[in-house]
Amino acid sequence: MTTKKKLLTEIGVFLLITFGLMFTFAWVAYDDTGEVKTGLEMLFYYLAAFSPAIGCIATRYIFHEGFRDDILFPKFTGHFKVYFLAVILPILFGILNCIFITIVLGAGFTIKAEGGVLEIIAAISLYSIGTYTAAFILIGEELGWRAFLYDKLEKLTGFHGSIIIGGIIWGLWHTPPLITIGLNFGKDAPGFPVTNILLMCVFCIGAGAMMQMLRKMTDSVIAPIIAHAVIDTICNPLASIFLSEEIVDGKKFQMGLCMIVSSLILGIPCWIYMARHSARHREESVTKEG
DSSP states (O other): OOHHHHHHHHHHHHHHHHHHHHHHHHHHHOOTTOOOOSHHHHHHHHHHHTHHHHHHHHHHHHTTOTTTTOTTSOOOTTOHHHHHHHHHHHHHHHHHHHHHHHHHHOOOOOOOOTTTHHHHHHHHHHHHHHHHHHHHHHHHHHHHIIIIIHHHHHHHHOHHHHHHHHHHHHHHHTHHHHHHSOTTTOTTSTTTTHHHHHHHHHHHHHHHHHHHHHHHHHTSSHHHHHHHHHHHHHHHHHHHHHSOHHHHTTOHHHHHHHHHHHHHHHHHHHHHHHHHHHHHHHHHHHHHHO
């Protein structure tokens, strides 16, 4: 079996397991409000949320790959700046998102906490505790995308192909919650649900470039897990503190578009940086071989 055929087979098996679990269980994991209520729904939710991780582990096992690449270890030594970026970039994403929502909706960028700065710090700290829970859940995603799919795609299609194709696959994986609960863009979006799915793919291309940069710079999946968890836990509290609820209420689609713009503003520079880094690495390898 050639390397290309082996890569295609590995990716195919991974996608079959990952999408099979997601599309089997996610439809019934939520009610229309997006809340998981019963024990059975919780079980289905975790099977869906961890489907990329299950796909990664199963595929690595099937093809006798294991985790010899040590991608599960944090590798903090020499990578402090990158782990710092893993926290700062998501916070910048949340701030940019608030700014664009303010511009688009005239939402009023004001501090609404009556207790002032101390209350804001306390609120953000409380939400930050949720980052640890989110990080556990997002192992389910990042272990699949960053510890398997993107690397396989890069070997098959090159760095740019891995970011584009990987982002599209990651976006399509969200199809069940995009339809059932209107994830990120709401059910009132024009052209629902096709528009929502396409927009999610664009978002995942931008966000995927940022996550993959963190993964490649640390040679570990831990940094993107942290970044993903911070994004999922910081955006809502920032919006609740700085944006007028009366104006943003019912504007989920417009807010989703702002989210996409923010992801591209941060993701494209990460993409360019890693493309140059990869090219420089290839040149150095050719020079050493020569």
